[in-house]
Amino acid sequence: MSENGKIILLHTGLIALLLALNFILPAYHHGNIARVMVLASYAIGYNILLGYTGLLSLGHALFFAAGMYGMGLSIRHLGFSPAPALMMGIAAGALVSVAIGALALRTSGVAFMIVTLMFAQAGYLTILLFGKWTRGDEGFVIQQAERILWGIDLSDANNRYLAALVLFALCLFAALWLVRHPVGRVFVAIRENEERAQLLGYNVFLYKLAAVVASGTISAAAGASYGLLFGYAGATFATVQYSIFPLLWVLLGGMGTVIGPFLGAVFMFYLIDLSSGITNAYMLIAGVALVLLTLFAPQGIGGEFRRRVWGWLP
Amino acid sequence: MDFGPYLMLATLEGAVLAAVLALMASGLSLVFGVMRVVNVAHGELYMLGAVFAWWVTSFVGGGPAVAFVAALIIAPLIVGALAVLADITILKRLEYDPERTIVATIGLLYIMQQVTLMTYGADARPVVPPFNTRLAIPWLEWADGGLQVFWPWGLSITSYKLFVIVAAVVVLLGIRLMMTRSRIGLLMRASQLDSETAQAFGIPVERIYALVFGIGAALAALAGVLIVPIQQAHYLMGGDALLLSFIVVIIGGLGSLGGTIVAALLIGLSDGIISVFFSPTLAKIIATILVALVLVFRPQGLFGGRAR
Amino acid sequence: MTMILSTRGLSRDFGGLQAVREVDFELPTGEIRALIGPNGAGKTTFVSMLIGRIPPSSGSVHFCGQDISALAAHKRVAAGIAYTFQITSVFSRLSLTENVALAARRRLGHDKAAVQAEVLAALTRVGLADRIDQIAGDLSYGHQRLLEIAMGLAQQPRLLILDEPTQGLAENEIAQFKDLIRSLLPETTILLIEHNMSVVMELADQVTVLNFGQILAEGTPAEIHQNADVQAAYLGTG
Numbered sequence: 001m002s003e004n005g006k007i008i009l010l011h012t013g014l015i016a017l018l019l020a021l022n023f024i025l026p027a028y029h030h031g032n033i034a035r036v037m038v039l040a041s042y043a044i045g046y047n048i049l050l051g052y053t054g055l056l057s058l059g060h061a062l063f064f065a066a067g068m069y070g071m072g073l074s075i076r077h078l079g080f081s082p083a084p085a086l087m088m089g090i091a092a093g094a095l096v097s098v099a100i101g102a103l104a105l106r107t108s109g110v111a112f113m114i115v116t117l118m119f120a121q122a123g124y125l126t127i128l129l130f131g132k133w134t135r136g137d138e139g140f141v142i143q144q145a146e147r148i149l150w151g152i153d154l155s156d157a158n159n160r161y162l163a164a165l166v167l168f169a170l171c172l173f174a175a176l177w178l179v180r181h182p183v184g185r186v187f188v189a190i191r192e193n194e195e196r197a198q199l200l201g202y203n204v205f206l207y208k209l210a211a212v213v214a215s216g217t218i219s220a221a222a223g224a225s226y227g228l229l230f231g232y233a234g235a236t237f238a239t240v241q242y243s244i245f246p247l248l249w250v251l252l253g254g255m256g257t258v259i260g261p262f263l264g265a266v267f268m269f270y271l272i273d274l275s276s277g278i279t280n281a282y283m284l285i286a287g288v289a290l291v292l293l294t295l296f297a298p299q300g301i302g303g304e305f306r307r308r309v310w311g312w313l314p
Numbered sequence: 315m316d317f318g319p320y321l322m323l324a325t326l327e328g329a330v331l332a333a334v335l336a337l338m339a340s341g342l343s344l345v346f347g348v349m350r351v352v353n354v355a356h357g358e359l360y361m362l363g364a365v366f367a368w369w370v371t372s373f374v375g376g377g378p379a380v381a382f383v384a385a386l387i388i389a390p391l392i393v394g395a396l397a398v399l400a401d402i403t404i405l406k407r408l409e410y411d412p413e414r415t416i417v418a419t420i421g422l423l424y425i426m427q428q429v430t431l432m433t434y435g436a437d438a439r440p441v442v443p444p445f446n447t448r449l450a451i452p453w454l455e456w457a458d459g460g461l462q463v464f465w466p467w468g469l470s471i472t473s474y475k476l477f478v479i480v481a482a483v484v485v486l487l488g489i490r491l492m493m494t495r496s497r498i499g500l501l502m503r504a505s506q507l508d509s510e511t512a513q514a515f516g517i518p519v520e521r522i523y524a525l526v527f528g529i530g531a532a533l534a535a536l537a538g539v540l541i542v543p544i545q546q547a548h549y550l551m552g553g554d555a556l557l558l559s560f561i562v563v564i565i566g567g568l569g570s571l572g573g574t575i576v577a578a579l580l581i582g583l584s585d586g587i588i589s590v591f592f593s594p595t596l597a598k599i600i601a602t603i604l605v606a607l608v609l610v611f612r613p614q615g616l617f618g619g620r621a622r
Numbered sequence: 623m624t625m626i627l628s629t630r631g632l633s634r635d636f637g638g639l640q641a642v643r644e645v646d647f648e649l650p651t652g653e654i655r656a657l658i659g660p661n662g663a664g665k666t667t668f669v670s671m672l673i674g675r676i677p678p679s680s681g682s683v684h685f686c687g688q689d690i691s692a693l694a695a696h697k698r699v700a701a702g703i704a705y706t707f708q709i710t711s712v713f714s715r716l717s718l719t720e721n722v723a724l725a726a727r728r729r730l731g732h733d734k735a736a737v738q739a740e741v742l743a744a745l746t747r748v749g750l751a752d753r754i755d756q757i758a759g760d761l762s763y764g765h766q767r768l769l770e771i772a773m774g775l776a777q778q779p780r781l782l783i784l785d786e787p788t789q790g791l792a793e794n795e796i797a798q799f800k801d802l803i804r805s806l807l808p809e810t811t812i813l814l815i816e817h818n819m820s821v822v823m824e825l826a827d828q829v830t831v832l833n834f835g836q837i838l839a840e841g842t843p844a845e846i847h848q849n850a851d852v853q854a855a856y857l858g859t860g
Contacts, residue, residue: 103610110416113413114352114564115609118557118609121602122602122603129595240553281429281431284425286424287421287426289421291404291418291422295404298414
């Protein structure tokens with residue numbers, strides 16, 4: 001089979017498997033996997049920047065939250081229905097990522113990490129500052145009646161699972177398309193050797209900005225969907241922790257692989273889920289995982305697969 | 315209270331914050347300056363300093379003064395030793411790659427924070443200051459055609475807070491002397507300029523790095539011990555402290571000790587003064603954005619020269 | 623004769639050290655020009671200013687009659703200047719195909735067939751066609767140099783600047799390289815920084831000698847070979 005065929009087969013196979021799981025999973029795991037698919041979409045967005053362009057952001061919670069609040073606030077205060085509210089969320093994320101990208105990309109390396117961290121922190125504090133509208137840390141619930149998209153009640157577990165699957169499939173194939181597209185190849189060239197890419201005639205600033213915007217917009221789409229599917233928006237999703245999570249998922253699953261973010265999100269979700277039964281200090285698992293990954297497996301699960309078994313993994 | 319004395323009070327409170335901040339940030343700055351890595355777990359080392367201060371003072375008898383002196387010595391030593399251990403087992407193996415080190419120290423941040431949560435718990439606990447006399451401060455004003463001394467109500471500072479300021483100044487002077495006058499300081503500066511050449515000249519760069527990481531951590535812990543009689547020890551106290559230290563180090567120019575101290579004064583004093591006029595959240599937002607912009611447009615800091 | 627490239631008073635100092643001083647340089651279209659000089663003469667600094675990796679302290683650079691001094695590096699490349707690095711700078715974790723495709727794609731856009739044809743053509747010309755699926759980092763140093771040149775060719779530049787291209791090449795590869803460079807004329811003008819004097823003598827139409835950041839001499843290889851100043855500079859007695 002051609003490489004192209006294998007790539008299509010693997011990724012559609014994953015979507016088919018997740019669709020099949022919809023009918024057999026017990027309720028508890030059914031809910032979990034729905035959540036994981038939305039979080040994995042967030043990680044796919046993050047991976048475009050980290051894995052394919054080589055830029056490590058510590059502020060992606062800002063984009064996730066921009067999507068969530070862009071959607072949530074327009075339902076709560078502007079009386080939007082879900083479809084335009086989703087669009088508002090995605091547009092908010094795109095707008096914020098253009099602004100942050102244009103500023104932060106003037107720096108690189110460690111400075112880029114710190115600048116993104118600080119902008120995200122400013123974003124989080126802004127949500128608290130306007131507590132009158134956002135209800136701050138406490139957040140607000142999006143009522144069942146406000147979550148009916150084209151006649152489909154998204155608060156119903158089955159619909160929610162399928163909606164999450166649609167989102168995940170869209171993000172997965174969008175990422176697959178992008179990284180094999182000439183533009184995505186330039187992202188990789190920038191990751192590998194930025195100066196060389198520039199001296200091949202590519203405007204690396206614009207390409208990096210495009211990567212930030214693509215990454216931020218997908219993250220925002222995930223944030224908006226999360227709020228809509230699970231009926232809640234809160235400032236927790238804008239904290240540093242939610243910037244660290246996608247980093248963790250991507251590192252674990254494998255930077256620069258399309259399927260890696262999903263593997264990382266599933267694995268980490270269940271690790272934390274299991275440990276939270278034992279202790280309330282469940283973030284300990286995240287800390288240990290981060291240290292062990294940087295020490296022993298910087299390529300993550302997907303990277304190891306690519307190295308050992310499937311050299312063609314995109 | 316009149317505006318004058320009020321400003322004076324805010325300035326004094328700011329000076330206490332500036333002192334603690336200068337200690338903590340110079341630890342971060344020292345590590346970045348010599349090793350070129352950013353320690354994101356620095357805030358947790360500060361928190362550990364505060365928590366260990368509580369442990370030590372609650373187990374050592376002989377009155378608050380003895381217990382506190384014990385904490386001042388023991389807590390930074392333990393935290394410094396932990397940091398040296400982390401350097402040898404983790405950072406060294408990452409070859410101090412800047413980005414991977416940040417990821418690893420984020421991991422360490424959660425490990426320290428969560429282990430503290432599991433052992434020390436989620437409560438905030440106080441430490442009794444070794445001495446705490448209230449000292450009234452005089453105010454001068456023109457009245458009846460002459461300069462008159464009077465004692466505005468509420469304008470006072472505690473002896474402990476004065477001690478914090480003095481202690482910070484002494485420690486920072488000590489660090490400066492160590493860097494400029496001692497042999498170990500010379501070795502540190504040599505490793506800072508060019509680690510490969512330093513290594514080639516037989517300087518034990520790896521051991522210097524471990525030591526620097528330990529000293530940086532001990533400074534954070536010391537700041538934590540000093541603050542805990544004023545603020546209580548809590549497992550989440552590291553986050554804000556880390557953010558403030560970042561702000562100070564960035565404004566002061568990454569890796570410059572002198573700039574760091576000037577910036578700590580600036581931030582400490584202005585935080586006291588700003589929060590008098592603004593809601594603290596707004597002040598924090600403005601400060602965070604301004605600092606991010608400094609890093610974008612003037613990465614050498616506000617006080618640094620053009621040199622790299 | 624039209625000049626494809628010229629500089630006026632081009633200078634660069636690094637904190638007091640004048641690496642390049644007031645260089646007026648002219649390169650006619652269709653020529654092979656060699657740029658030589660002792661180590662530290664400012665050759666790499668000079669060409670880095672041509673391509674825009676380093677901004678000049680003063681002076682200007684003109685390409686095809688246009689002042690390009692203010693253009694960013696990528697725009698100069700888009701205008702038709704290609705540059706190969708002195709220290710090999712290929713994408714070492716990507717395949718040879720992808721390396722060259724990245725060079726070709728900026729010009730050919732999304733036309734997959736055209737890119738593929740260009741990749742194969744460029745790699746064939748440098749003699750690496752049998753290795754197209756290898757990872758660039760696995761190549762020998764000499765082969766990486768050839769890959770660099772292939773990346774330059776795939777851009778079909780009007781001016782190709784080669785910074786010490788024969789360093790690390792075997793004798794037979796150097797012979798191939800000479801043939802290859804000659805075959806690029808007259809569409810492509812060549813500016814070559816070179817230490818290997820036999821390559822300079824055989825290949826160059828004209829030679830420019832740089833010493834202490836200034837042009838010491840200019841002329842045919844034979845003239846330069848006879849020039850007493852140049853000999854003195856190389857022997858270190860000048």
